[in-house]
Amino acid sequence: MVSLTIRRPDDWHLHLRDGAMLEGVIGDTSRHFARAIIMPNLVPPVVTTADAKAYRERIVNAIPAGDRFEPLMTLYLTEHTNPDDVEEGKRSGLITAVKLYPAGATTNSHGGVRDMDKAMPVLERMAKIGLPLCVHGEVTTPEVDIFDREKVFIDTVLDPLRKRLPELKVTMEHVTTEDGVGYIQSAGKNLAGSITTHHLIINRNDILVGGIQPHYYCLPVAKRENHRQALRKAAVSGDARFFLGTDSAPHVDPLKECGCGCAGIYTSINTMSCLAHVFEQENALDKLEAFTSLNGPAWYGLPANEETITLVKREEPVEFPVKIFTGAGPVTVFNPKFSLHWDVA
Ligand SMILES: NC(=O)N[C@@H](CC(=O)O)C(=O)O
Ligand SMILES: [Zn+2]
Ligand SMILES: [Zn+2]
Numbered sequence: 001m002v003s004l005t006i007r008r009p010d011d012w013h014l015h016l017r018d019g020a021m022l023e024g025v026i027g028d029t030s031r032h033f034a035r036a037i038i039m040p041n042l043v044p045p046v047v048t049t050a051d052a053k054a055y056r057e058r059i060v061n062a063i064p065a066g067d068r069f070e071p072l073m074t075l076y077l078t079e080h081t082n083p084d085d086v087e088e089g090k091r092s093g094l095i096t097a098v099k100l101y102p103a104g105a106t107t108n109s110h111g112g113v114r115d116m117d118k119a120m121p122v123l124e125r126m127a128k129i130g131l132p133l134c135v136h137g138e139v140t141t142p143e144v145d146i147f148d149r150e151k152v153f154i155d156t157v158l159d160p161l162r163k164r165l166p167e168l169k170v171t172m173e174h175v176t177t178e179d180g181v182g183y184i185q186s187a188g189k190n191l192a193g194s195i196t197t198h199h200l201i202i203n204r205n206d207i208l209v210g211g212i213q214p215h216y217y218c219l220p221v222a223k224r225e226n227h228r229q230a231l232r233k234a235a236v237s238g239d240a241r242f243f244l245g246t247d248s249a250p251h252v253d254p255l256k257e258c259g260c261g262c263a264g265i266y267t268s269i270n271t272m273s274c275l276a277h278v279f280e281q282e283n284a285l286d287k288l289e290a291f292t293s294l295n296g297p298a299w300y301g302l303p304a305n306e307e308t309i310t311l312v313k314r315e316e317p318v319e320f321p322v323k324i325f326t327g328a329g330p331v332t333v334f335n336p337k338f339s340l341h342w343d344v345a
Contacts, residue, residue, distance in 0.1 A: 001312055001313065001314075002312070002313040003310055003311060003312045003313070003345070004276070004285055004288065004310065004311045004312075005308050005309070005310045005311075006288060006289035006292065006293055006308060006309060006311070007289055007293035007294065007304050007305050007306070007307070007308055007309075008032075008033070008034045008293065008305040008307040008308060008309050009032060009033050009034070009244065009272065009292035009293045009305075009309070010033055010034055010035040010036060010244075010292070010293065010296050010297060010305065011029060011033045011035075011036035011037070011244060011245065011246050011248070011268075011271075012036070012037050012171070012194045012243055012244060012245040012296045012299075012300070013036075013037055013039065013134070013173050013174060013194050013196070013245025013246065013247045014029060014036040014037060014038055014039065014245075014246060014247070014248055014268070015038075015039045015041070015247070015248060015249040015250065015264065016029070016036075016038055016039075016059060016071070017042070017250060017328075018042050018055070018058065019327075019328065020326055020327030020328040021250060021252075021326050021327075021328040021331075022058065022059065022062050023062050023326070023327060024250075024324060024325070024326020024327055024328060024331070025248075025250050025266075025268060025324070025326060025331070026059065026062045026063060026064070026069075027064045027067070028248075028268035028269040028324070029069065029248070029268045030063050030064060030067035030068075030069035031067065031344075032271075032272050032309060032344055033069065034068065034069065034070065034305045034307065035069070035070045035071075035072055035302075035305075036069075036071060036072065037072045037074060037096060037097060037134070037245070037300075038055070038056075038059065038071045038072060038073055038074060039074065039099065040052070040055075040073075040074045040075055040076035040099055041076060041099075041101065041106075041107060041108040041109060042055070042108065043108055044111075045076035045078075045108060045111055046073070046074070046075060046076050047075060047076050047078055047081065047111075048075070048082075048085055049075070049085050049086070049088055049089035049092070049094060049095060051075075052073040052074070052075060052089060052094055052095060053073075053094055055073065056071055056073050056094065059071045072096035072097075072300075073089075073094055073095055073096060074095065074096060074097045074098060074099045074134060075089060075095055075098045075099065076099055076101065076111070076112070077098050077099060077100045077101070077112070077113055077119055077122065077133075078111055078112070078113065079113055079114065079115065079118035079119060081098075081119070081122045082122075083121050083122045083124075083125035086098060086122055086125060086126065086131065087125055087129055087131075090129055090131045091129075095131070096132075096300060097131065097132045097133065097134045097171065097300075098122070098126060098131060098132075098133055098134070099133075099134045099135075099136070100112070100113060100119070100133055100134065100135045100136065101113070101136045102114075102136065102138065102139060102140050102153070102157070103140065104140040105136050105138045105139075105140050105149075105219070106136055106138070106219040106263060107219070107249070107251075107262055107263055107264060109136070116157065116161065120164075123161070123165055123168055124165065126168060127165050127167040127168040127169075128167075130169065130301075131169075132169040132170065132171055132299075132300065133168055133169065133170050133171070134170075134171045134173050135158065135170060135171065135172055135173060136173060136174075136219075136220075137150055137153045137154065137157075137158060137172050137173065137175075137180065137220075138150055138153050138219070138220055139152045139153045139156060139157065146221055147204070147221065147223055147224075149220065150175075150176055150177045150179065150180055150220050151177060151179040151180075154179060154180065154183050158170070158172070158183075159183075162187070162190070162191065166190065167190065168190065169190045169191075170190060170191050170192075171192055171193065171194060171299070172184060172191065172192070172193040172194075173193070173194050173245055173247070174194060174195070174196050174199065174220060174245060174247045175193040175194065175195055175199075175231065175234075175242075176199050176220040176221075176222065176223050176227060176231070177223055177227045177230070178226060178227050178229075178230035178231075180193060181193070181230045181231060181233075181234045181242075182230075184234075184241050184242070185234075185239070185241070187241075191241070192240075192241040192242070192243070192295075192299045193234075193241060193242055194242075194243055194244065194245025194247075194296075195231050195234065195235050195242055195243075195244065195245065195291075196218075196244075196245060196246055196247040196265075196267070197244070197246050197248075197267045197271045197274050197275055197278075197334070198216075198218065198222070198247075198265045198267055198334055199222060199228065199231050200228065200231055200232050200235055200274075200275075200278050201228075201274060201278065201336050201337075202216050202222045202228070203222050203223065203224060203225045203227070203228045204221065204222050204223055204224060205225075206222065206337075207221070207222060214256040214257055214261040215256060215265065215332045215334070215335070216265065217256070217261060217263055217265075218247065218249065218263045218264050218265045219263040219264075221263075232278065232282060235278075235279075235291050236278075236279055236282040236284035236287050236291070237287070238287045238290050238291075239295075240290070240294075240295045240298055240299070241295070241299075242291065242295060243291055243292070243295035243296035243299065244271075244275070244291055244292045244296065245296075246267050246268060246271050247264075247265070247267075248265070248266055248267045248268040248271070249263070249264030249265060249266065250264065250266045250326070250331045251264045251266075251331065252326075252328055252329030252330060252331060253323070253329065253330045253331065253332055254329065256332070265334050266324075266331050266332065266333055266334055267333075267334040269320055269321070269324065269333055270320045270333060270334060270336070270340060272292070272309070272311065272342070272344050273311075273318055273320070273340040273341075273342045273343060273344070274334070274336050274340065275288060275291070275292065276288060276311050276313075276342035277336070277338065277340055277341070277342055279291075280313075280342070293305060309344055309345075310344070310345040311342050311343065311344055311345070312342070312343055312345045313341050313342050313343075314341050314342075314343055315341075316341075317339035317340060317341060318340045318341060318342070318343040320333055320340070321333055322335070
């Protein structure tokens with residue numbers, strides 16, 4: 001039997017939601033992952049340190065007995081965010097990053113930033129105290145084609161911001177294009193990127209060919225095959241600037257399977273099996289640990305986990321449920337469309 005032991009992984013971009021959904025999904029992450037950066041796009045969003053403290057408590061209370069899991073909290077940046085509150089959040093150890101959602105870019109982002117100038121006082125403070133900015137890197141201008149939103153964001157928002165504030169550490173989250181990969185590779189310092197599990201596996205055909213496939217729809221939307229290939233190369237390269245952020249984003253099926261389905265793919269439960277498969281296909285199983293367990297902590301200035309997990313390759317396919325049933329309703333699990341043989345022992 002083939003097996004692989006790596007340091008316990010972390011997820012550097014995760015949606016846990018709240019209430020019954022939180023209770024229904026958290027075990028799928030805490031089973032394998034030691035830590036995760038928790039996205040703040042609740043309704044209403046997590047905007048102050050006090051909000052984050054209360055949300056953290058709700059998360060900790062939902063962790064299944066016996067699991068060890070540390071939620072790393074983020075604040076949702078608005079045009080009214082108070083720099084002192086942000087600094088207090090970092091100093092107290094509660095806040096790991098601040099999240100920029102351009103207004104309207106994705107699920108629950110209407111309270112995000114419209115005018116970057118208004119966010120500058122907070123961003124300047126973050127640069128000063130060494131607090132990273134996580135960005136959903138898409139413009140929302142209606143003239144820009146949805147498949148070009150990431151590239152245009154880099155050219156018109158991210159690059160100018162980084163020139164204006166070179167000391168600000170920026171994580172480009174859920175990178176989906178070769179442009180994003182190239183921009184990160186060419187940046188001198190203070191820029192890294194997370195890559196999701198599903199963007200290593202699907203391209204835009206999976207959403208649109210043979211009928212519209214809502215469970216492959218997420219934002220940023222999956223792109224052409226050449227972009228998927230660029231993401232795979234970056235993920236398996238060992239380059240310390242790329243690490244896993246699953247962007248596992250549960251929505252109940254009725255909200256995805258309808259006339260205006262929302263964006264988000266649920267991958268927490270089978271992410272490690274999918275990733276081992278992808279890294280093996282790329283002849284790069286020796287780079288899996290860097291991607292899931294080493295590069296992320298190094299970027300966020302945290303120690304790598306001491307505990308390990310062992311992945312084993314089974315003869316028979318490992319079966320995952322088609323859906324999980326949460327108290328909020330059913331959530332369809334990401335189907336990679338190949339059989340999975342790698343299992344976390
Ligand atoms: N990725 C998604 O498609 N959806 C995320 C939001 C986000 O990360 O952009 C969600 O909260 O559902
Ligand atoms: Zn996003
Ligand atoms: Zn997300």
